[in-house]
Amino acid sequence: MNIMTEAAVEQKVQAGLNEPAVKMKGESVDVHYGEKQALFGVNLDIRENQVTALIGPSGCGKSTFLRCLNRMNDTIDIARVSGKITLDGEDVYDPKIDVVELRARVGMVFQKPNPFPKSIYENVAYGPRIHGLTKNRAELDGIVESSLKKAALWNEVKDRLNESGTGLSGGQQQRLCIARAIAVSPEVILMDEPCSALDPIATAKVEELIDELRENYTIVIVTHSMQQAARVSQRTAMFHIGYLVEEGATEKMFTNPDDKRTQDYITGRFG
């Protein structure tokens, strides 16, 4: 704890005054899966229009934390979350908060591309439809097109929007899933190892896309790959067996970490 606060202070000093606003905030978040505790008192700020990378060895709780941010843990019966997570200052676990609205505002992209077994168009149009974001077909067409464009997929699929989304290549599927998430115009996009099922070329494409998307969205990405974290993120948080070890500007984390475990992990001694 002590280290972290110091690191945060240092970070603030380094970053200077043009520090972006905090979009989401986790305060002493604990997660239990049944008897087992998966997360211990995590405090973490997610800043607006930045990419925050969550790194750490397998089973360290980084995906668990990510899934708390849009309450996806609710879909697991045995999961229990305590502590406080806020979005723009509002507690997302407040009973008054509507989980449907929350998830529309905090979108998510998964490890394995999971397009619906529907056409490409229907995949993207699904979110706007259920949330009633459009008044007519033309508007919906517009959203589908712009979302696919933002996801850098439009040119590849514009002639076959009615073909099944499951027929695309892995990288295309993942970008389709990103387009699907963008279509409901979320404020935050959570990405759970979005490139782990992709080949290097597709990975490069998605990484490039993430960098572009930062302009309009706040992004949290869980990744296994140090290089990926270094390439795409501005801030990095290091998790280890359920604890947040260290958090700070990516550059600093990778060059001069405060915690020995971070250093060991980054240099490949464990993980």
Added chain:
Amino acid sequence: MAGYLFGFMALAAFVAAFLGAARGRSKRFAATEKTHSRPIYHGLNAAIWTGVPAFVFLLLWLLFQNSVIDMLVIGSYPGADSLSGSEKNLLISEIRQVAAGSVFREPTPEITAAVAHLKSLQALSSWAMLAVVAALVAVGAFLGIRAIQTRYPARHSVERSVTWFMMFSSLVAILTTAGIVLSLVYEALQFFARVPATEFLFGLRWEPQIAIRADQVAGQGAFGMIPVLFGTFAVSALAMAVAIPTGILSAIYLTEYANERFRAVVKPLLEILAGIPTIVYGFFAVLTVAPLVRSLGLSIGIDSAPNSALAAGGVMGIMLIPFISSLSDDAFAAVPRAIREGSFALGATKGETIRKVLLPAALPGIVGGVLLALSRAVGETMIVVMAAGLIAKMTLNPFESVTTVTVQIVTLLIGDSEFDNPKTLAAFALGLVLFIITLGLNLIALRTVRKYREKY
């Protein structure tokens, strides 16, 4: 007699097994080189040699002896050539009855002669059977035991026999289908020799209660299957109207909403519905549902038959709920969790996820289940035999009574039946139609389900 013979063969095989094993053991001790097979295999081999040929022979003999004897007796009966098939059958049953000692009137000299002939043939047959079986057992035992030598590969021999038995067993399924197809086609062709196929296939009247004997009073007879087929699909449609929504909705609730404990209790309870014999449903339909449906119909001013299509179809639908529910259940469960999460992560409610993502994704699996259930509805017999009508009518009013293919098959064949009148043969023609329809539905359903399984 045959029972004793089977017992004798089993005993002989046992003895041969012991002798063979003993001889195998003695060879093993005496041998200077390693014996090929363990004594038990020598024993088994001897038992197979002893028992199997005789067993197969006896089975075939018993299957064909009656037909052959009947043919011989009839063949030597004066003037039998001019008799028709049913007259021959009557004659042979009379001869057999007289032979069994039940005489209602003084038999004619021809009959008496035929009875004597029958009795001599039967005696001959059983002596011949006994002699051949005894010879086969003896020769088999001799060969089987003599074959035992130090290097005799008894294990290979036993394993080869076992493999042959297994191959034959797997052919039984093919033989069954072949038997079904051949018997249905054969009898149906007989039928079409009497009633034109076009009348059967396209005729709009079904009145099969024709006179069998000249002195009976009955209708002219008409064998158009369209109204029967219509009734079948009317009842099936009513059944599916009950089963599809109930089955799919309960599967949705069980897989998506219910907790583990609820599911563990309710799912087996639903399966009970599939385990109840259909005759029970039939009786229940007659006892309880049909009167209810009838009074319902009368209360809303529709003239209702006591055995309405609705009662039969409704009860059948309930029987089909577990089929559709468990196949839909499988189909929902096969949709990967990732797809559900993808939908939830976009802010969809559970209901939206089910209706807009899971249902379309699981649709092929559900359709396969529905087709299997439909095939069952079309072939279901006892519920409709008890609860549906006998008169073939083309009506869309579910409170009226209709008849079905299976009902007609059963009513045409129940009681004594002769194979040469159109009434009986019509049942086989209907059976052929039923077989083709259900075969088609099954094949499509199995293919759909398999394709769906491959997808996930």
Added chain:
Amino acid sequence: MATTDTIGGSPTAARPPVVWNSEEMAKRRKARYGADRRLQIYGMVAIAFALGFLAVLIGTLTFTGYRAFTQSMVTIDIDFSAAELNRDDLMDANWRTIFRQAVLDDVGELSRSEERDYFSMFTSSAPFLIRDQIIADPSILDGRATFMVPMSDPIDQLAKGLVNTDLPENQRRVNDKQVELFNQLKEKGAVTQPFNWALFLNADSRFPELAGLSGAISGSFWLLLVCFLISFPVGIAAAIYLEEFAPKNRFTDLIEININNLAAVPSVVFGLLGLAVFLGWFGLPRSAPLVGGMVLALMTLPTIIIVTRAALTSVPSSIREAALGIGASKHEAIFHHILPLSMPSIMTGTIIGLAQALGETAPLLLIGMNAFITSPPAGVLEASTALPTQIYIWADSPERGFVARTSAAILVLLGFLVLMNGIAIFLRQRFERRW
């Protein structure tokens, strides 16, 4: 990899931000949750409908059937020392007169027509029941003896309170005099309602009060025995061959499709097969459990093959490899190791298959197992009925007493099914391995 896509702030992307907390959105969300809840309610309603039906079915059958488990009997007292009968020919003695005299002693003077009504209150074969009891034990003849004789069906209904005596006399099957006589007998304590053993010990009869299930139960036993003896070895052998030995070619594919399809062929078609092939071509006897059992075996075969194959594949290949590795032949590996290990699952599946066969009716009707047969079959070649066909026969009988007996027979059938499935579940839980 910068494509020609316009990324980010393209002109089409200029969308106003979504106002999530607007009135309109809140209303919309409420409607969406409503739809969700409705779907859930539909699901519950569907389950409740199905289970409710099950409850009504069992409830109705129990309610109409439980009365058949008792039978109204009358106790009569006969003094044989006073009776005139030919003791040398007990079989043909005047039992009718003796019985009638004995029951007349219980009531006062009756006119001729009243006497006829009175005698019809007892089962018409009462004299024979007495005769059979005496032939079994002639020492009864030395003095007084009491006999329990079933009352006839209408009186049985009356005794069970199923006859509305407030109806005009011509609208019921029991007339006023009979009601009066019945009450007399009842006051004397002669009428009892013991457990209806006859339901299990007697075979079929035209009279409900005498009809029982012993013929049907033994017929079903023989059927299942034949069915088991054929389908079990053949099914297992076929499954082993297809799973372990068969080459993968078009012919074995055909066999597989064929087995899957056979499992879904309507049962009545199997009945047609039995009628045409077993009865027509091979000339086997009609109504015989042998033929029925063979037909049921063909129907059960696909089930057994399918469960056996599933059981065989679930045994891990390491066990096969271990056996082969120490020099067992392929046959030995299968018959010494894999088959014994899969036996519990195979037995479970077989019992479930046999339970299905026990309830099959349609194919048995076609091969004539719905005959009226008053003695249990002694073997597989004798004419016989089976439980489901007996239910069919009784359901078709007009006498009131058969309604209750049909329900009772169904309860007996369901009892057997519960027993068999219970054994199957027990086997599964006790012996089945999870690898």
